[in-house]
Each structure stands twice: as structure tokens, then as C-alpha cells.
Amino acid sequence: MKDTYGRNIRYLRVSVTDRCNLRCMYCMPEEGVCKKTHPDMLSLEEIYQIIEASAEMGFDKIRITGGEPLVRKNIEWLVKKTAELEGIKDIAMTTNGILLAEYAEKLKDAGLNRVNISLDTLDVEKFREITRGGDIERVLEGIKAALNHGLTPIKINTVLIGGFNDDEIEDLAELTLNHDIHVRFIELMPIGHAADWSKEKFIPNETVLERLENLIPLENEDGSPARTYKMPGAKGTIGLINPISQHFCNTCNRLRLTADGKLKPCLHSDKEIDVKKGLGDKEEIKKIIVDTIEMKPKAHHINDKDYKPITRDMNNIGG
Ligand SMILES: Nc1nc2c(ncn2[C@@H]2O[C@H](COP(=O)(O)OP(=O)(O)OP(=O)(O)O)[C@@H](O)[C@H]2O)c(=O)[nH]1
Numbered sequence: 001m002k003d004t005y006g007r008n009i010r011y012l013r014v015s016v017t018d019r020c021n022l023r024c025m026y027c028m029p030e031e032g033v034c035k036k037t038h039p040d041m042l043s044l045e046e047i048y049q050i051i052e053a054s055a056e057m058g059f060d061k062i063r064i065t066g067g068e069p070l071v072r073k074n075i076e077w078l079v080k081k082t083a084e085l086e087g088i089k090d091i092a093m094t095t096n097g098i099l100l101a102e103y104a105e106k107l108k109d110a111g112l113n114r115v116n117i118s119l120d121t122l123d124v125e126k127f128r129e130i131t132r133g134g135d136i137e138r139v140l141e142g143i144k145a146a147l148n149h150g151l152t153p154i155k156i157n158t159v160l161i162g163g164f165n166d167d168e169i170e171d172l173a174e175l176t177l178n179h180d181i182h183v184r185f186i187e188l189m190p191i192g193h194a195a196d197w198s199k200e201k202f203i204p205n206e207t208v209l210e211r212l213e214n215l216i217p218l219e220n221e222d223g224s225p226a227r228t229y230k231m232p233g234a235k236g237t238i239g240l241i242n243p244i245s246q247h248f249c250n251t252c253n254r255l256r257l258t259a260d261g262k263l264k265p266c267l268h269s270d271k272e273i274d275v276k277k278g279l280g281d282k283e284e285i286k287k288i289i290v291d292t293i294e295m296k297p298k299a300h301h302i303n304d305k306d307y308k309p310i311t312r313d314m315n316n317i318g319g
């Protein structure tokens with residue numbers, strides 16, 4: 001369905017939990033999330049009802065995200081049911097990779113096409129620092145398992161953090177030389193409790209272009225926010241996701257569903273509609289989806305002088 005600005009909205013990002021087994025400094029508070037009472041969070045069956053309604057409205061790309069989607073019990077059931085829906089062309093997951101070695105085969109069998117895996121550094125200690133305790137070895141095992149089980153193309157998501165990982169741009173980019181993986185540098189967005197920290201550490205992705213010489217521009221993938229390049233002779237690609245310096249709102253094609261049942265027209269807006277009231281009535285869910293699409297703003301306002309970052313943390317929305 002087209003929105004007010006003529007954009008075709010066909011991509012639903014589904015956050016299946018706000019919990020996580022890591023605590024990335026830019027994403028969620030150290031103490032984690034307060035345990036929501038069960039009725040606040042959607043069951044997998046309820047999430048499926050919303051995905052099914054969206055598929056009937058022409059949504060053809062579904063992303064399962066979180067928090068960490070692999071901490072949600074029985075997540076492969078949702079993947080399987082979604083993959084069986086007519087019209088769904090792409091079903092992907094964004095994960096921190098910690099549990100991926102364990103889940104890759106099950107997810108592939110359930111019908112997941114591919115995974116995007118977050119990895120901000122290649123250094124064991126720096127990884128522990130930014131994730132507040134994570135073990136990078138498990139992520140590397142997860143990436144290998146995803147490759148072995150064909151959850152491809154594999155995209156590595158690296159949030160660029162000034163003074164933390166900008167010294168690793170070349171090393172991360174070189175992963176694409178010998179492996180068919182896609183490394184994407186993402187500009188740090190000011191959001192939730194870490195908004196001020198993120199503003200301080202922000203560096204534009206222009207830095208990547210300055211540091212990696214001879215990058216060859218490629219055609220961008222349909223429906224993805226990344227601008228795509230290749231190092232000469234590389235097997236994989238480099239992507240730049242520039243939500244701040246060169247936002248891609250004019251091609252925005254997505255809605256977000258939060259784990260507590262809110263549909264969001266835009267990542268950077270506090271506006272949301274409670275979809276729980278439509279559960280059990282597919283036509284009502286479709287009406288709520290239409291209302292959310294009609295609320296989509298033309299663009300975010302992060303660069304406005306008086307912009308106030310939204311209050312939800314990223315783990316609450318799914319990225
Ligand atoms: N501002 C903004 N950032 C987004 C949007 N969609 C994704 N991102 C950010 O882009 C980064 C990568 O997101 P992913 O979850 O891997 O999803 P994706 O980039 O749509 O995935 P592909 O379909 O594989 O290109 C994360 O930091 C997201 O927060 C969006 O609509 N607006």
C-alpha cells in the first residue's frame with residue numbers, strides 16, 4: 001500500500017522480545033528491562049495474526065528482530081508459519097549471533113532465508129566492553145554456522161562509534177575480501193537512554209569512504225537502507241547505512257511492530273498505535289495497519305535544532 005508520500009510500504013520489522021543476552025551500550029541500559037507482565041507482551045500466535053494480515057495487504061518482506069530474537073522460546077515456529085504465507089518473498093532475522101550456532105540449522109529448516117549479524121569490533125576485549133560482557137567467540141561460531149547452513153547472504157552490522165571502532169574500519173572491511181559476506185557500517189543514532197552518549201560518539205559514514213580507497217559503487221539492493229560498494233577483487237560488499245548524514249526516508253518502505261503490540265510508523269517518532277485491540281479480527285488489524293501507514297512522516301527530524309530523541313530504547317523497537 002502507498003503512503004501519503006507515494007512510498008510503497010511492504011516491509012514489516014517485527015520485534016519479538018525486548019529482552020537480550022547482551023547489553024550494548026548504545027542500545028539498552030545495563031540493568032536490562034523490567035519484566036513485563038505476560039498480558040503486555042504479544043504471544044507468538046498474536047504476532048503471527050499481525051504478520052498474516054500484513055501479508056494479505058501486500059507486505060512481502062518480514063524481519064524478525066528484538067531485543068535478541070533468539071532468546072524468544074519457540075521462535076522457529078513463527079519463522080515456519082511466516083515462511084508458509086503466500087506472498088512473503090523475504091524472511092530475515094537480525095541477531096547478535098550469540099545463540100546462532102545452536103539455532104542456524106533449525107531456522108533454515110523452518111524457512112528463514114538469511115541473517116544480519118551485529119558485530120562492532122573484532123577485538124575480544126572491546127567486544128566484551130561494548131556489549132557489557134559478551135563473548136565474541138560465540139558470535140564468530142554463529143557466523144560460521146549461518147554460512148554452513150546457507151542463511152545467506154550474510155550481512156554484518158557494525159555501528160560506527162567514534163574513538164571505539166573507527167580504528168578497525170579497514171580490518172572489518174577486509175572481511176569481505178575472501179568471504180561472501182557483506183559488512184555494513186551504520187551511523188550511530190541518538191535514541192532512548194543512550195541518546196546523549198550516541199551524539200558524543202557519532203561519526204559520519206563519510207569517514208569510511210575516506211579511509212577505504214578505490215571502493216566501487218554498486219547498485220543498491222531493492223528495499224534495503226544501505227548504499228552498496230565493493231573493494232576491488234572482493235567476494236563480498238561494503239554497505240553504508242547513513243540515517244543521520246544522508247537519510248533514506250524518501251525510500252522508506254517499512255512499519256515496525258513492537259513486542260508489546262504497538263505499530264510504529266517511524267523509528268524516530270514516539271507515535272504508535274496499539275494493535276492489541278484488533279487481535280482476533282483480521283479486518284480490524286488491517287484497518288490499524290492502514291492507519292499506521294497513513295501516519296508515516298515524510299522524514300525524521302533528528303538534525304533539527306530542537307529535536308528530542310524518542311524515549312523508547314532501541315531494544316524495545318528492533319532497530
Ligand atoms: N533510521 C532508520 N534506520 C533503520 C531503518 N531500518 C533499519 N535501520 C537501521 O539499519 C541498521 C540495520 O538494520 P537491519 O535490522 O540489519 O535491517 P535492514 O538494514 O533493513 O536489512 P536488509 O534488508 O538486509 O538491508 C540498524 O541499525 C537499524 O536500526 C529505518 O527505517 N530507519
Ligand SMILES: C[S@@+](CC[C@H](N)C(=O)[O-])C[C@H]1O[C@@H](n2cnc3c(N)ncnc32)[C@H](O)[C@@H]1O
Pocket residue numbers: 020026027065066067068069094095096116117118157159186187188189190191198314315318319
Ligand atoms: C536493536 S538490535 C536487535 C537485534 C539483535 N539483538 C542485534 O543486535 O542484531 C538491531 C540493530 O540495531 C542496531 N542498533 C541498536 N542501537 C543502535 C543505535 N543507537 N544506532 C544505530 N544502530 C543501532 C544494532 O547494532 C543492530 O544491528
Ligand code: SF4
Pocket residue numbers: 020021022023024027028066067068096118314315
Ligand atoms: S543491539 Fe541487539 S544485542 Fe545489542 S543490546 Fe541491543 S538488542 Fe541486544
Ligand code: SF4
Pocket residue numbers: 247248249250252253254265266267268297298299300
Ligand atoms: S527514520 Fe522513519 S521515515 Fe526515515 S527511514 Fe527510518 S522509519 Fe522511515
